[in-house]
Amino acid sequence: TLKHTNHPPFNYIVKPKYIFQIKLWCLIIKALTLHIRNNKLLRQMKKKILTTFIAGCFVLFGNAQSAPGTLSITPKAGLNVSNLSNNAPMQIIYAVAGQHGDSWEFTSETNTPQVIEQRFSGHSVRYGFTGGVEFGYQICNRVALAAELLYSVQGADYDDFISPDNTTEIKNVVADMRGINIPITVKYYIYKGLSVRAGLQPSFLSNKLKGDFYHKGTAIEISDNKADYLSTFGLSVPVGLCYEYKSFVVDARVNMGITNIYNDKWENSKSSSHNNVFALTIGYKFSHNSK
Numbered sequence: 001t002l003k004h005t006n007h008p009p010f011n012y013i014v015k016p017k018y019i020f021q022i023k024l025w026c027l028i029i030k031a032l033t034l035h036i037r038n039n040k041l042l043r044q045m046k047k048k049i050l051t052t053f054i055a056g057c058f059v060l061f062g063n064a065q066s067a068p069g070t071l072s073i074t075p076k077a078g079l080n081v082s083n084l085s086n087n088a089p090m091q092i093i094y095a096v097a098g099q100h101g102d103s104w105e106f107t108s109e110t111n112t113p114q115v116i117e118q119r120f121s122g123h124s125v126r127y128g129f130t131g132g133v134e135f136g137y138q139i140c141n142r143v144a145l146a147a148e149l150l151y152s153v154q155g156a157d158y159d160d161f162i163s164p165d166n167t168t169e170i171k172n173v174v175a176d177m178r179g180i181n182i183p184i185t186v187k188y189y190i191y192k193g194l195s196v197r198a199g200l201q202p203s204f205l206s207n208k209l210k211g212d213f214y215h216k217g218t219a220i221e222i223s224d225n226k227a228d229y230l231s232t233f234g235l236s237v238p239v240g241l242c243y244e245y246k247s248f249v250v251d252a253r254v255n256m257g258i259t260n261i262y263n264d265k266w267e268n269s270k271s272s273s274h275n276n277v278f279a280l281t282i283g284y285k286f287s288h289n290s291k
Contacts, residue, residue, distance in 0.1 A: 067289055070138040074249055076283030077131035082154035082177075084261065088273040089121040090158065090175055090209060091229065092168075118168045120161040126174065128153025130279050136187075144187040146197070153178040154277050158211070166216075173211030177230070177261075177275060180204045183238045193244040201255055203234040203275075229265040234275060249283045 066072070132150035139145060155177035161170040185199030207230035213220050240253025257274030 066138040066144070066287060068138055068140050070136075070287050070289040072134075072136040072138075072285050072287040074134040074136065074283040074285045075132075076134060076249065076251065076281040077129070078251075078279060078281030080128040080130045080152060080154050080277050080279050081125055082128065082156065082275065082277040083125045084123060084156045084175065085257070085274045085276060086272060087121045088123060088156065088175075088261070089119050089271065090173070090227070091119045092170070092209065092213060093118075118163055118170075120158065120170055120173075122159040122161070123156040123175070124159070126153075126155050126157045128155075128178070130181075130281060132181075134283065136285075142189050144189070144195070146183075146185050146187055146199075148181070148183045148185075150181045150183070151178075152181045152203070152277070152279075154275060155207075169214040169217070171212040171214075173209060175227070175230075176208045176210050177205050179206050179232075181255075183255075185238055187242060195242045195244075196240070197242055197253070198237070198239045201236045201238050203236065205230075205232050205234060207232060229263060230261055231259065231263040233259075234261070235259045236275070236277075240279075244285065247285045247287075249285050251281045251283070252279070254278050 130150055130152045132148060134146055134148040136144055136146045153176075155175040158170070158173040158175065161173075162168070181201055181203045183199055183201035185197040187195040187197045189195045207227045209227050234257060236255040236257045236259075238253050238255045240251060242249060242251045244250075255275075255277040257276055259274070261273045261275055262271055
């Protein structure tokens with residue numbers, strides 16, 4: 001005679017991702033309890049344990065991304081390392097009309113001041129700040145779309161320069177190309193929290209030349225420090241990696257310039273240079289899913 005009980009039948013199904021953990025622990029217990037004298041067998045069991053552990057990690061951590069439909073906002077800040085391609089010559093323009101005291105300036109005695117245009121080159125990387133906010137939308141498990149609004153300090157630091165006739169000396173010169181970047185990128189998740197990203201970035205820049213300028217040993221002011229021969233708009237292609245841990249986001253990317261930094265005011269139309277930037281930022285992600 002079968003007795004009736006109110007308990008439901010045992011019908012628990014082990015999820016596939018936990019099977020690897022169960023196998024792993026069984027192998028470990030087996031290795032500890034058995035007296036293994038054969039070194040060859042021991043090596044085989046170690047190999048099985050390692051293989052099972054690696055496979056288990058991929059199953060457990062491979063698909064833990066934001067759910068489709070998730071909206072996010074990520075404030076971020078970090079460091080730019082920028083440089084200009086090719087030789088990237090720059091130009092300063094100043095006028096010498098007579099000497100009054102310790103400075104060079106226009107005087108009533110000189111009606112035709114001498115205008116000097118001095119070009120110089122030779123530069124190195126520039127370090128600067130970048131920061132702003134990223135807006136994201138998770139399209140599906142693997143793909144997300146991101147739009148950012150970033151303040152960026154970029155450009156290049158120039159070497160000290162003395163003209164061949166020793167009349168012009170330039171020190172501590174910076175091609176300051178700071179402004180607003182608006183990268184639009186697509187992110188593809190290849191592992192838990194790890195994604196690759198690529199897209200297009202328009203930039204709106206305020207270009208200036210900063211430094212110490214001297215004419216025959218006397219400090220001068222540059223009449224064209226706004227560098228209006230440099231374009232205030234640029235396009236670049238951002239490519240990089242992004243890693244998310246809980247709500248923290250680390251992003252490393254390279255912005256490869258595709259437009260010329262010079263505009264049509266630059267006399268040598270054949271000159272070409274691009275602004276290339278490596279950026280490393282850290283941010284904090286706020287997410288919301290209305291579904």
